[in-house]
Amino acid sequence: MFSRLGRFVVKQPWLVIGVWLIAIIAVVATAPKLTATTDQSDFLPSHYESIQAMELQQKAFPNSNTPAALIVFERTDGAPLTDSDVATVQAAAGKLDDLHLKDVLKVQAAPAADNRSIQIAAVAMTKVTSQGDTKQTDAVKALRTALKDQTNGTDLKAGVTGAAAQQLDQQESGNNALAIIGIATIALILILLLVIFRSPVIAFLPIIVIGVVSLGVNGLIAMVSKAFDLKVDSSVQSLLIVVLFGVGTDYILFLMFRYRERLRAGEDPKTAMVSAVTRVGEAISSAAAAVIIAFGALMLSTLGMFRSLGPALAIAVAVALLAGLTLVPAIVSLLGTKVFWPSKAWKQEPTGARFASVGAALGKRPGVFAVASGGVLLALGIVAFGFNPTFDLSSSSTSDTSESTVYSKELLKGEPAGTTQPSQVYLRTDGAELTAEQLTAYRQALTGVSGVGQVSEPKLSTDKSVAEYQVTLNDTPESDAALATIKGPLRDTAHSAAPPGSTAVVGGMTSVFVDFKAAMNRDYSVVFPVAAVLIMLVLGLLLRSLVAPWYLIASVFLGFAATLGAAVLVFQHIQGNSGLIFTLPLIMYLFVVALGTDYNILMVARLREEAREGHDPHKAAAEAVKHTGPTIAAAGLILAGTFASMMLAGNTALSQMGFAISVGIGIAAFVMAMFFTPSVTALIGRRAWWPGHGGDADPAISLEKQDWDDPRWSQPDSARR
Known part of the structure; x- marks a missing residue:
């Protein structure tokens, strides 16, 4: 399939480019505007108490004007x-x-x-x-x-x-972050590609291609969001930039490294491009499929923010893959070897032998490499048990110098910490009027709750069947103490102290955070296992093996734990923060699990290829590290660097995300895929490919000796054997 695709693209490059341009223009012209929300209550299902309170408030007090x-x-x-x-x-x-x-x-x-x-x-x-x-x-x-x-x-x-001021400062901080991340990402990609290939043409190729493609991606996401009424979180555009440029550049790198390898093997430029698409097509398609599945699994989340984020990022990866297999080969086939201009280094193998020596050492002592790399992952993974989620979105999403952050701290000098966002308790009957005695007794019960600073006089609905109490907590609305107050004593008292014939619900942003936490705990138990099973299926289909997927997925989740442990170590233990932003584990899952699988797939696909060429397991591991190591190192460095640019945004939330994801990508590329996966595969030997024949020599014709016009290119693999 991929050889046919490569032949078609190389034969019809202008047609491929024209179709892409027409499609992008059509999407941009017809797509609605992509808008995001910062209201966290938009993302919770209606059965949660905080949302029930919000709906009751809208019915009973439609003209209520809480400050x-x-x-x-x-x-x-x-x-x-x-x-x-x-x-x-x-x-x-x-x-x-x-x-x-x-x-x-x-x-x-x-x-x-x-x-x-x-x-x-x-x-x-x-x-x-x-x-x-x-x-x-x-x-x-x-x-x-x-x-x-x-x-x-x-x-x-x-x-x-207050809430409106914090939202404004978050938006302005987000816009600044978007600009910083975009500039830093593009600059990093340019610099690294210039260093790797010494060619401005290749350096600008992914910037131009992905920049144009991103216009269509945003349009597609807007269309899907509108069609399925998905709420898009305000962080999605920052993530889209790094996903598109990071993942897209990775796929282009995988292709260009193999293209250069085939040129060095003596193939002409067109044949080399067909060979490159043929050889890496299955690997990067499988890698992209794993990423798309991982992102798509988020649609099982109860939280709307992740149900919308998953499809958005899945669309981005799918388009990046399609561009990597069609648009980029079409452009490169027109340029030929001029794509490497002015460098001539593509003509000969590099003199450096770092990856060859590392591969040789790993092939000789795979057990040492497996224990050492696995030990690093396990040690950091243990630290992850100290993870504590924090819901301080107002300060973590803006800089410490923003006006809302500065004056929310000044407010604490004379008022209860919860003054900025008081909670609400709604007492309601089935239609009967609430009496003055009931209202007074209920207020006294709420006032006596530990952690409550003030309780306002009740405000009655028009028919006097619903009463609203403004409850100001002693702790900041997003703090662990405030969440504990809402989840425990306040909700318990609000429910139990309600007069006979009445019920009560607790609302407000702190109540929303309590329900968010419950929803995320549920999502962890559903999304992660489903994603793991589906990714294992992709690995099984790619490798035709029932053994390899088990240790590959185990290594990926071990890498996830190590990444979370590194973030806990830096931000909670070293910097002394009370916790990490509550969405971090799922955001890490998106990138560390999904993209970490990318590098594993690339390495294990090369391992299988080397085994099919007749090498024993140890030699196959050595050759795989030698040939694929530079690609994974370059791709990992670029992708980690693009996410690290988020640390320049100036707010805690993006800094934590940027650090965690960049470290996770580094672990996935330089520990997991480079050492752990090939060393474990070498130890398991040919049994890793059971019940398939991935470890057996492949008698298929050698691609190196085929002219791209040879009719056998258009035949399926079975016909070429």
């Missing part, structure tokens, strides 16, 4: 507020309210904190009604501008924090 933002005032010298300062704050809030800024419904100052360190003003805003709605974030921009005029010439300083 979307908070203005925090304090003295510039850090001293307690004076009576004059308090009067100035009251006047400033009144003037801001009188401005009637667009989508700002009310600005109202609260009394100064008991210790007079700060004073806040609550800001009610027009509700956000749809994904991508910018009413509140635009209002925050206008409010911040107007606020400067109110503090100029006074002894006060002020800033805007």
Whole structure:
């Protein structure tokens, strides 16, 4: 199949390029805009309590205006507020309210904190009604501008924090991160490809090809998201950049290394390209299939953010694969050996023997390499048991200097930590009116819960059958302590203290995080095993073996554990953070498990190829490392480097993702695929290919001796034997 594909592409390069351009233009012209949401509640199913509370609030209090933002005032010298300062704050809030800024419904100052360190003003805003709605974030921009005029010439300083302000700062930080990641990724790919191939043509080839292809990818994702009503998380565009450029460059590298190898073997450029597509086509298609399956398995997640992220990234990988097998060969077949210009190094084998010597050592002592590499993975994997998820999205998704982050910390000087995002408790009956005695007793019960700082007077619905209590926790809304308060004593008390004939639900962002945690624990037990089974099936079909898939998938998941352990070691133990961003294990799964399988497949496919050429298992391992080692090293270095660029984004969430994924790719390439897989395969010997005949010599005709016009190229493998 791949030999036929290679022949067609090489014979009809302009047709292939033309079809690609027409398809991309058509998709871009017809696709809707790809928009993302930062509202985590968009991703939870309706049976969770936090979502039930949100739905009840929308029905019972459709015009409820919980403060979307908070203005925090304090003295510039850090001293307690004076009576004059308090009067100035009251006047400033009144003037801001009188401005009637667009989508700002009310600005109202609260009394100064008991210790007079700060004073806040609550800001009610027009509700956000749809994904991508910018009413509140635009209002925050206008409010911040107007606020400067109110503090100029006074002894006060002020800033805007709260949910809407945090969302604005997250968006701005995300846009900056996107630009940084894009520039760093492209620069890294250019530099590394220039070093590897010493040719600006090859260096710019993946940048141009993937850059054009990405336009079509975004359009396809937007189409699929709209067709199936998928909620796209705000991080998807950052991930798309590194997936497209990282994975796409990997597939191009696999092809170009084999193309150069065939040229050095004496084949003419067209024959060499057909040979390259034929020889790496099955390997990279299987690798891409494993990645697509791993991403696709996320559709089994209960969380909408992962159900949409999986298909989005699967589409990106599928398009990158298709481009690597058709568009790139078409372009290179037109350029011929000019693709290596001005370097002449492609004409002869490199003099360096690093991978040859490593391969020879591994072939002689596979047991030593297996124990050493496996020991490294196991040691780091043990550290992973200390993983603690954190839900601090507001500060981890923005820089420490953003206004919302700075003033959310200043808020803690005088108010309970949960003031920025209070929780809500809704008490409801089947239609009967709630009495004053019931409301008072219920409020007292909530006030007595450990971890609760304040409970507001109840607000009643029009028919007095639903009461809303604003509950301010003593801890920041995303902290472990706040989650424990909601999950345990607050929900327990809210349910048990409800008067006869009534029920209660607890809502708010902390409640959403509690349900997120429960949903993710469920997803771990479903998505990971399903993905493992499906990837094993791909490996079994590729290798025609029932043995190899077991130790290959075991090595991949051992690499996953080692990666998580490395992240825990650096961020929790060395840097002293309370935990890692809660989505990190699933994000790591996306890339370390899926892409780690890529490198394993590339190495084991070469192992099988060397075995089929008549080499014994030890010699096959040595030859596989010698020939495939440089490809995996280059691809791993580029892919790890592209993800490492996320660490330049300036916020904790992307830094943790960038570190973990880049380390995971490094482990997958330089520990797992380079040493562990070939050494274990050498130890198992020909039994690794049972019940197939991957370890037996293949009498098929030698590709090196075939002219690309030989009619046997168009025949199936069975007909060429």
